[in-house]
Amino acid sequence: MPQMSMIEAIRDAMDVKMAEDPNVLTFGEDVGYFGGVFRCTAGLQEKHGLHRCFDTPISEGGIIGIAIGMAANGLRPVAEIQFADYIYPAYDQIASEAARLRYRSNGDFSAPITIRTPVGGGIFGGPTHSQSPESLFTHIAGLKTIIPSNPYDAKGLLISAIESDDPVLFLEPKRLYNGPFDGDHETPSVSWKGHELGEVPSGRYTVELGKARTVSEGSDITIIAYGTMVWVAEAVAQNLGISADIIDLRSLVPLDIDAIEASVKKTGRCVILHEATRTSGFGAELMSLVQERCFYHLEAPIQRVTGWDTPYPHAQEWAYFPGQKRVTAAVRTALEAA
Incomplete structure (x- = not known):
């Protein structure tokens, strides 16, 4: 079974779904040519084309607004918000539009949107690159909120999120992108050797939301x-x-x-x-x-x-x-x- 970091597992989940379903696409700031600031989308533009993995302007509200329009018309967008700290300009689109679309249209429309974003600290990013705003979104009816802790779950949960017919906020702990920390510099008494990578099956599999x-x-x-x-x-x-x-x-x-x-x-x-x-x-x-x-x-x-x-x-x-x-x-x- 392949060994992957969480970054690799997330990328593999998107690759699997993009290959399987032509309606799946991904976009966001620096997502395309550069492959994302954490490299989660590296290689996807080259493999799947400019129209399915592309960069957007620095406009979080625009990113999610576009995703809602795409979803209402049959696509399954995976929108990346570069850091969870940047998500607040898109809050109204998420809370007032995406989360309510199925209900306000009496089921005529749905919002199969996955919003990926890194959360938490661990990279000395300071107050504008390290927040954990999950509770602001768990209060919103109609929105699913997911956060994995290991590569296997990250891939399986992300595939389930992409296949969901309702919007999913997929929060990625950036301290775990390349392997877990012990969480305490003062008492690093547990060795994490062997945990940097996890066994992740090839191809499609799901972890239940x-x-x-x-x-x-x-x-x-x-x-x-x-x-x-x-x-x-x-x-x-x-x-x-x-x-x-x-x-x-x-x-x-x-x-x-x-x-x-x-x-x-x-x-x-x-x-x-x-x-x-x-x-x-x-x-x-x-x-x-x-x-x-x-x-x-x-x-x-x-x-x-x-x-x-x-x-x-x-x-x-x-x-x-x-x-x-x-x-x-x-x-x-x-x-x-x-």
Whole structure:
């Protein structure tokens, strides 16, 4: 089975769908000739032609507006927003047009649009290249929000997203593009050798949208994470030597609440991780759902480890991340509670 980085897996997913379906095309800033700033579309223009992989002006609202028109007329556009930080000028197009098109037209039109964009920090990009705005989009009815944590899932989820008849926001953790970090420069006690690449099948395969992945099974505690934080959760569980249910959500909307509920009812303890800021972050929604569904099974208060409630820092980037030290403290608090 081929070994791929997440960048290669994402590129392969688009290549597979573009070869299979002439209605699939991709575009965005620097997507064509240059192959994207992270090289996710490298070679696609040369292989599939200028009309199916091309550059656009620096106009995020225009990129998504064009994608909506294409989708309403039978195409399956994959639009790239160069960084998630740039997506806000397109917010109205996504929230008011793409997400509502099927409903407002009573099913006469649909919006099979996939919007790819890199999220999170890890490249010292500062406050305008490092944001994690997922919770702003999970609030929008009619929009699916996906975030992979490894190359295999990235390819399978992206193919599923392209084949979906509703709009999908596909968030790509840039720290994982070329392999995971341990999430904490201060305690890099877990070696990631061998994780830079993942086994990714050739050709078409799908990973179901709305289905979480159980990374490890255990009885002591449930750790819920997505994207980069999945790797931090694994490192903490390994270092502490605990028996942990680690759940990689993969899909925020639709959410696999059944997997979460079953795990927390089994372990009685829950820690939730995400890189985005704390207030109104997606972790708050997860806490509410766990509390509603698992209250009588909880043996300890739910713990949440997140980014700070500040504009994204530059010089303090690695302190901002929920690294092993902060996650370890939360896990110990949950385990030691009476």
